[in-house]
Amino acid sequence: MMKESMELIDAHFKEEGISRRDAMKLFGASGAAMLMGSAAIPTEAQASSSAKAKIVIVGGGLAGMSTAARFTRNLDNPDITVIEPGETATSYQPGQTLVGAGVWDNSDTEYQTADFIPDDVTVIKEKAVEFDPENNTLTTSGGQKISYDYLVVAAGLKLDFGAIEGLGITETITSRGDDSAVRKIIGQNGTSSIYFANGATDTWTNMQKFVDDAKSGKKVKGVFTHPNTPIKCGGAPKKIMYLTDARLREAGDAARANADLHFYPNGGKMFGVPEYHDAIKAQFEARDMKWSYNHNLIKVDTENKIATFDKHATVKGAWDEDLEEFEMKTTHENVEVPFDFLHITPPMKAAEEIANSPIGSKAGWVPVDKETLQHVKYKNVFSLGDIAGVPMGKTGGSARKQYKVVVDNIITLMEGGDINKNDKYAGYTVCPLITSLGTVMLAEFDWSAKPTPSFPLDPTQERWIWWLLKVYALKPMTQYGMLSGRA
Ligand SMILES: Cc1cc2nc3c(=O)[nH]c(=O)nc-3n(C[C@H](O)[C@H](O)[C@H](O)COP(=O)(O)OP(=O)(O)OC[C@H]3O[C@@H](n4cnc5c(N)ncnc54)[C@H](O)[C@@H]3O)c2cc1C
Numbered sequence: 008m009m010k011e012s013m014e015l016i017d018a019h020f021k022e023e024g025i026s027r028r029d030a031m032k033l034f035g036a037s038g039a040a041m042l043m044g045s046a047a048i049p050t051e052a053q054a055s056s057s058a059k060a061k062i063v064i065v066g067g068g069l070a071g072m073s074t075a076a077r078f079t080r081n082l083d084n085p086d087i088t089v090i091e092p093g094e095t096a097t098s099y100q101p102g103q104t105l106v107g108a109g110v111w112d113n114s115d116t117e118y119q120t121a122d123f124i125p126d127d128v129t130v131i132k133e134k135a136v137e138f139d140p141e142n143n144t145l146t147t148s149g150g151q152k153i154s155y156d157y158l159v160v161a162a163g164l165k166l167d168f169g170a171i172e173g174l175g176i177t178e179t180i181t182s183r184g185d186d187s188a189v190r191k192i193i194g195q196n197g198t199s200s201i202y203f204a205n206g207a208t209d210t211w212t213n214m215q216k217f218v219d220d221a222k223s224g225k226k227v228k229g230v231f232t233h234p235n236t237p238i239k240c241g242g243a244p245k246k247i248m249y250l251t252d253a254r255l256r257e258a259g260d261a262a263r264a265n266a267d268l269h270f271y272p273n274g275g276k277m278f279g280v281p282e283y284h285d286a287i288k289a290q291f292e293a294r295d296m297k298w299s300y301n302h303n304l305i306k307v308d309t310e311n312k313i314a315t316f317d318k319h320a321t322v323k324g325a326w327d328e329d330l331e332e333f334e335m336k337t338t339h340e341n342v343e344v345p346f347d348f349l350h351i352t353p354p355m356k357a358a359e360e361i362a363n364s365p366i367g368s369k370a371g372w373v374p375v376d377k378e379t380l381q382h383v384k385y386k387n388v389f390s391l392g393d394i395a396g397v398p399m400g401k402t403g404g405s406a407r408k409q410y411k412v413v414v415d416n417i418i419t420l421m422e423g424g425d426i427n428k429n430d431k432y433a434g435y436t437v438c439p440l441i442t443s444l445g446t447v448m449l450a451e452f453d454w455s456a457k458p459t460p461s462f463p464l465d466p467t468q469e470r471w472i473w474w475l476l477k478v479y480a481l482k483p484m485t486q487y488g489m490l491s492g493r494a
Pocket of ligand 1: 067069090091093097101133134162182184203239243391393401404405406
């Protein structure tokens with residue numbers, strides 16, 4: 008099946024007149040090799056360095072383990088330690104959206120971290136809990152004091168369901184790992200979230216019941232949220248809504264007509280890039296999917312199935328005589344919305360032990376220069392992935408660009424060079440916005456807030472070829488390209 012799909016993608020490229028060289032640009036060397044059905048996965052040409060230093064990486068998820076792998080490729084004598092407590096940390100989180108809609112099973116997304124530990128890398132299965140960057144040391148949950156020459160912080164982010172009143176959740180969780188307390192609440196009574204692995208499985212169970220109810224003639228309401236914090240994969244709250252719409256349509260026109268689907272984002276637009284915003288609005292209208300901007304989910308009554316939102320607006324206040332202008336003030340109103348199916352995208356934040364440490368920041372995220380990814384205060388500390396304090400950088404697609412920058416910069420420092428001469432991270436990210444079962448809009452963009460398509464195709468169009476890419480190609484590209492440090 009996978010080979011057939013790869014051949015289809017290849018044929019489609021030919022039809023569109025896209026050369027394999029262009030395809031390489033987006034997919035990277037290994038991805039293109041996969042795509043073109045080649046058994047050999049080429050490695051980007053890199054000169055190996057003989058410089059030596061002790062490098063410690065906190066977090067062995069997608070960003071951390073890819074960074075570790077690349078160091079082992081680019082250093083003759085790597086001395087790399089990864090601190091990661093999770094057994095399944097390198098799992099494929101982007102697949103959770105497909106699990107939530109019954110396209111994949113959880114087993115399609117779950118990898119054992121042990122299978123992705125590069126040779127020559129030591130893994131300590133604990134958490135880093137204290138940081139002393141003045142003395143280049145950290146302490147683990149097991150009490151080990153670890154010293155380093157260079158520290159890479161790639162600890163991802165935490166899901167903060169507890170910030171929503173009424174759920175009775177007191178702890179933050181990661182997308183993979185122990186979610187037993189949260190799963191007792193999120194997953195029950197139509198309340199769902201694809202943001203953690205078991206939550207994605209339960210989302211599919213709840214979605215099926217929602218569709219069945221609509222099919223049997225009941226009028227049902229699906230509510231989809233987007234919080235007031237930065238989140239990973241900004242497209243996912245909408246993707247799961249599009250997929251709910253698709254599953255309803257699959258069940259028949261009557262089922263779709265019986266369901267009201269409503270998106271309540273905290274923000275005031277669909278997407279930061281105007282071209283994608285316009286395209287999404289048109290797609291919502293075409294599917295009769297409704298939305299109300301400036302609604303932040305603050306409370307859920309799971310028993311009575313009522314979601315409460317803080318509806319906020321910035322309005323003109325009184326005339327200020329001294330400043331000679333109107334004051335602007337924010338108004339708040341609580342809005343109660345009944346639901347049958349509620350998809351929660353929870354507030355997200357940096358892990359407490361890092362946010363509150365000297366390497367954290369008031370906002371929580373690790374403060375780094377957005378182009379070099381070097382800590383603003385500690386020059387031997389770097390950060391990437393979801394925990395890095397860079398704008399719009401919380402996707403696997405961004406981490407794929409960032410990890411090369413981090414590795415190059417640290418090796419340059421080890422060699423006594425100037426990192427300002429190296430390639431910079433330019434804010435690239437990619438969001439394969441699933442718009443139905445079988446179509447995806449491949450939204451690529453960077454800090455210019457303009458579409459940055461890798462192909463000469465209209466990036467605002469929903470295409471089947473990008474569905475094939477999402478469902479069949481991106482996972483192996485991540486496994487064999489990024490997690491092995493090759494591309
Ligand atoms: C539903 C969903 C859909 C998504 N869709 C897409 C998509 O379509 N495209 C895309 O590019 N991206 C997508 N993403 C985002 C992508 O998965 C993340 O951006 C990516 O995993 C970030 O990698 P990371 O290494 O920073 O974090 P993670 O992969 O989450 O890894 C962080 C690791 O740090 C560990 N850790 C935490 N605290 C500590 C500590 N104190 N000490 C040691 N270790 C610690 C954790 O155990 C964890 O394993 C999606 C994510 C979700 C949840």
